[in-house]
Amino acid sequence: MSTFTIFLALIVVVAFLLIVVIMVQNPKGGGLSSSFGGGGTQQLGGVKKTTDFLDKSTWTLATVMLALILLSNVAINKGGATTDSKALDPNATTTQPLPTIPTAPSAQPITNDAPEAESVPE
Structure with a gap:
């Protein structure tokens, strides 16, 4: 087992514990629990010390x-x-090939000499 795997397992455990601790806390503004009548019972049993912990x-x-x-x-x-x-790295060399330029099939001039269409007898 590598050292990184141990660190990864510890990070997952600490993240899970952090999620649990955050979910257990009461919101600072009282949240929904105080608006439904639960605010009076939270003062019993040393809730202040629990909140500090x-x-x-x-x-x-x-x-x-x-x-x-x-x-x-x-x-x-x-x-x-x-x-x-x-x-x-200034001494590194690349091994990529240079791109090749495609050559033209032939260098014949383009003319407008299209074959004439045969005339259709009327």
């Missing part, structure tokens, strides 16, 4: 995810290539 865990998971994404770039298998681009 969810807020801190959101920022922590987002920071961990950003760090994993940046570190996974280091772990990507480059495939053994040493040059990134031939456009940046």
